[in-house]
Amino acid sequence: MNVQLDAHQDDPIFAPDAFRLTDFQAGLIGKARRFGKAKLAPRAAKHDREATFPIENFRDMHAEGLLSICIPTEDGGTGADFQTYCLAAAELGRYDGATALSWNMHVCSTLWSGALSDDLEMTPEVRAGHLARRRMHYQRILNDGAIYAQPFSEGGAAAAGGVAFGTEARPVDGGFIVNGKKIFASLSGSADYYGVLCTERAEGAAASRRNTLYLGIPAKAEGVSVVGDWDPLGMRGTVSRTLLFKNVFVPEDAMLMPRGVYFQAATRWPHMFLTLSPTYMGLAQAAYDFTVAYLRGEAPGTPPVKRRMFPTKQIAVAEMRIMLEQTKALWFQAITEACPNPTKEQVLRAYAAQHTVMENANAIATKAIRTCGGQSMLKSLPLERIYRDSRCGALMLPWTAEICVDRIGREALYQPGEKDE
Numbered sequence: 089m090n091v092q093l094d095a096h097q098d099d100p101i102f103a104p105d106a107f108r109l110t111d112f113q114a115g116l117i118g119k120a121r122r123f124g125k126a127k128l129a130p131r132a133a134k135h136d137r138e139a140t141f142p143i144e145n146f147r148d149m150h151a152e153g154l155l156s157i158c159i160p161t162e163d164g165g166t167g168a169d170f171q172t173y174c175l176a177a178a179e180l181g182r183y184d185g186a187t188a189l190s191w192n193m194h195v196c197s198t199l200w201s202g203a204l205s206d207d208l209e210m211t212p213e214v215r216a217g218h219l220a221r222r223r224m225h226y227q228r229i230l231n232d233g234a235i236y237a238q239p240f241s242e243g244g245a246a247a248a249g250g251v252a253f254g255t256e257a258r259p260v261d262g263g264f265i266v267n268g269k270k271i272f273a274s275l276s277g278s279a280d281y282y283g284v285l286c287t288e289r290a291e292g293a294a295a296s297r298r299n300t301l302y303l304g305i306p307a308k309a310e311g312v313s314v315v316g317d318w319d320p321l322g323m324r325g326t327v328s329r330t331l332l333f334k335n336v337f338v339p340e341d342a343m344l345m346p347r348g349v350y351f352q353a354a355t356r357w358p359h360m361f362l363t364l365s366p367t368y369m370g371l372a373q374a375a376y377d378f379t380v381a382y383l384r385g386e387a388p389g390t391p392p393v394k395r396r397m398f399p400t401k402q403i404a405v406a407e408m409r410i411m412l413e414q415t416k417a418l419w420f421q422a423i424t425e426a427c428p429n430p431t432k433e434q435v436l437r438a439y440a441a442q443h444t445v446m447e448n449a450n451a452i453a454t455k456a457i458r459t460c461g462g463q464s465m466l467k468s469l470p471l472e473r474i475y476r477d478s479r480c481g482a483l484m485l486p487w488t489a490e491i492c493v494d495r496i497g498r499e500a501l502y503q504p505g506e507k508d509e
């Protein structure tokens with residue numbers, strides 16, 4: 089049996105008044121919190137243990153309108169912006185990291201093609217084509233509850249942004265022929281569409297990152313297969329197996345962004361890569377909440393033994409709280425200032441926020457286990473899952489913890505184009 093925390097333990101991570109949220113935002117994060125507690129938390133342990141994808145969570149999200157949270161209102165969605173999405177996603181991450189992370193892959197297919205693309209440059213004709221295509225994608229989500237995955241990792245340097253994607257789309261009459269391989273494809277085998285980042289490359293042309301295409305490939309298309317097993321340390325419910333594309337034909341309208349727009353987004357809207365962090369913000373909060381409840385003798389599923397009177401426990405909780413507040417403050421600032429063409433300071437802050445959330449989520453979970461003690465890491469309680477799930481955050485490309493450090497150091501010391509003799 090897996091247990092949840094008491095009601096008083098899950099006040100909003102970002103209290104609407106304190107963080108000056110709008111009524112719309114407060115309503116949406118409240119909905120995410122109630123949904124996470126009622127639907128995600130009770131199912132999380134089973135999917136974690138069995139490494140199965142929680143498809144019923146996504147069916148329920150469709151009914152709640154959460155699959156369409158970032159679809160623009162003019163297309164029938166909720167119209168959440170970047171910051172609002174991040175705040176709602178953090179609430180889901182508290183209850184089930186794997187579902188929150190998978191949901192992020194789906195939501196990005198609507199956020200990147202929606203609000204984010206609206207900020208980017210396109211000719212009126214190109215934009216008109218994009219609006220028509222994305223409406224078609226959105227209708228699938230709104231009407232049929234279609235689920236989109238977002239496989240971009242390939243096991244080489246492409247996902248870090250260094251070189252062109254090895255998965256290629258050859259332009260042909262009416263569409264593209266796609267060939268390639270994607271690793272760690274969360275939602276593999278359960279998604280209806282794979283939002284694949286690949287390189288458009290005509291016969292004989294050189295591969296270029298500028299020609300990155302973002303294609304919504306139907307899971308049922310001929311030539312698409314899911315291979316390999318999935319038995320990882322954490323985030324087991326994401327079921328991130330390997331995808332193969334062998335001569336897969338997709339029509340032109342599979343484009344989730346027009347030609348050249350993904351490259352423009354990656355260079356002009358870099359906060360787009362911060363969307364993996366909300367899940368881990370939620371996990372950091374969950375580890376802290378668990379510790380407070382446990383030491384008060386109030387964690388469900390545990391005997392009502394109080395351990396809070398020991399000074400060592402109080403110091404540990406204080407240190408966790410300080411780390412949590414530092415994480416929240418920096419992350420909130422970074423998600424609040426996400427915009428096209430951010431300043432250098434804002435980009436460095438975004439890297440710092442990503443690094444801080446990913447590293448601190450695991451540091452807080454580690455301290456939670458040490459502070460609560462042996463009984464707290466039993467699989468009947470959520471803390472050990474939080475600990476394992478939180479370990480995965482620093483590994484997520486393109487902004488792994490190492491890459492964030494690497495970029496902050498370099499970009500702080502060099503202006504663009506500057507070189508040493």
Ligand SMILES: Cc1cc2nc3c(=O)[nH]c(=O)nc-3n(C[C@H](O)[C@H](O)[C@H](O)COP(=O)(O)OP(=O)(O)OC[C@H]3O[C@@H](n4cnc5c(N)ncnc54)[C@H](O)[C@@H]3O)c2cc1C
Nearest residue numbers: 238239240241243248272273274323328483484485488490
């Ligand atoms: C639970 C989970 C779910 C995932 N879901 C998805 C998904 O849905 N879609 C998806 O596309 N991917 C997904 N990923 C993959 C993830 O984003 C990474 O691509 C993957 O973890 C990289 O593993 P790797 O061993 O190939 O890393 P490598 O590329 O071999 O990198 C190893 C380490 O080297 C460092 N490194 C790599 N490149 C550089 C560089 N240029 N500069 C400095 N340091 C560098 C990084 O710190 C990295 O952690 C998921 C991963 C996990 C763990």
